[in-house]
Amino acid sequence: MTLETTPPQVPGRRLSVAPMMDWTDRHCRVFHRQITRHTWLYTEMVTTGALVYGDVERHLRYDEIEHPVALQLGGSEPADLAKSAKLGQEWGYDEINLNCGCPSERVQRGAFGACLMNEPQLVADCVKAMRDAVTIDVTVKHRIGIDKNEEYGFVRDFIGTIAEAGCRTFIVHARNAILKGLSPKENREIPPLRYEVAYQLKREFPELEIIINGGIKTDDEIALHLQHVDGVMLGREAYHNPYWMANWDARFYGDDAMPKTRAEVLAAMVPYIAAQLAQYGGHGLKLNSITRHMLGLTAGLPGARAFRQMLSDPKKLATANPELLLEAAAQIRSL
Secondary structure (H helix, E strand, O other): OOOOOOOOOOOOOOEEEOOOOOOOOHHHHHHHHHHOOOOEEEOOOEEHHHHHOOOHHHHHOOOHHHOOEEEEEEOOOHHHHHHHHHHHHHOOOOEEEEEEOOOOHHHHHOOOHHHHHHOHHHHHHHHHHHHHHOOOEEEEEEOOEEOOOOOHHHHHHHHHHHHHOOOOEEEEEOOEEOOOOOOHHHHOOOOOOOHHHHHHHHHHOOOOEEEEEOOOOOHHHHHHHOOOOOEEEEOHHHHHOHHHHHHHHHHHHOOOOOOOOHHHHHHHHHHHHHHHHHHHHHHOOOOHHHHHHHOOOOOOOOOHHHHHHHHOOHHHHHOOOOOHHHHHHOOOOOO
8 A cells, every 4th residue: 555645535524423432343334334425434443552563454454435434543642643643544544533532441541532631732742743644634532621620711722722733623522521430431421411612612713623522313403513513423323223324415415316225235235244254254253243233224113123133143143144134134024
């Protein structure tokens, strides 16, 4: 692979699916791309240590169909982040995103994630190092505050400092991060959502791209937020109810091409799964490593429970037969 000299032409970050550990792996992203052509997709967080000292190919491989796709990095050493960002561009990712929002104690022990919001100048140094190493966008995903600090000035000054280092895109998870006492799951639910903070940031920094994230579950909510900010990032609702994304290309990107039906999505995944099992089955890849991301495809349809049960049946999964998808689809009469 050769280093790209100019950023690729990709759709704007009007909508995106959030990076989610253990969920948005490369198989999940291929599945999501069958449903929406334009929505940005993000990797799980990849630590700089995994790329500097680990198996780069295992962590960075993806399918070309995933574009536009962004690599999210976790780290706090400018040199390591620059090296990792350069690897991301060499592999063809469309964006490098720095995680300044994860509140887990494991991530804190690595001195990155949400705790970096307490060190805006370090984040600025990290961003500058990455921007010097690549020509694609370097973006930052962060919270609106740390622990009980709900002062608007805290996040405003954080963004202002990072923007001076050249970052133009900020993904704002509109909750505080509680660094002690709450699990990552509780950190996604207990701190109150304060969307107005993201709106105020856009008003104060109109030249920056501000993308809002957190607790958004309907198209109407997306449309409302887009009146105030530049983009919306969706997380768990998009994962658990993926066919929700089927109308996004038309409604939010103006693409009138008909989306795939659920049956067409499943049919498109069969050859992908077969190819993946043929290539990586001997290295530990199992059928359910891919099908587990698809359990919500039939959410709300009669027969959805039988569909999920079939794709979760250990005996059926042990056959490693991709045609199991079509067998499961037969449980849904409307397909």
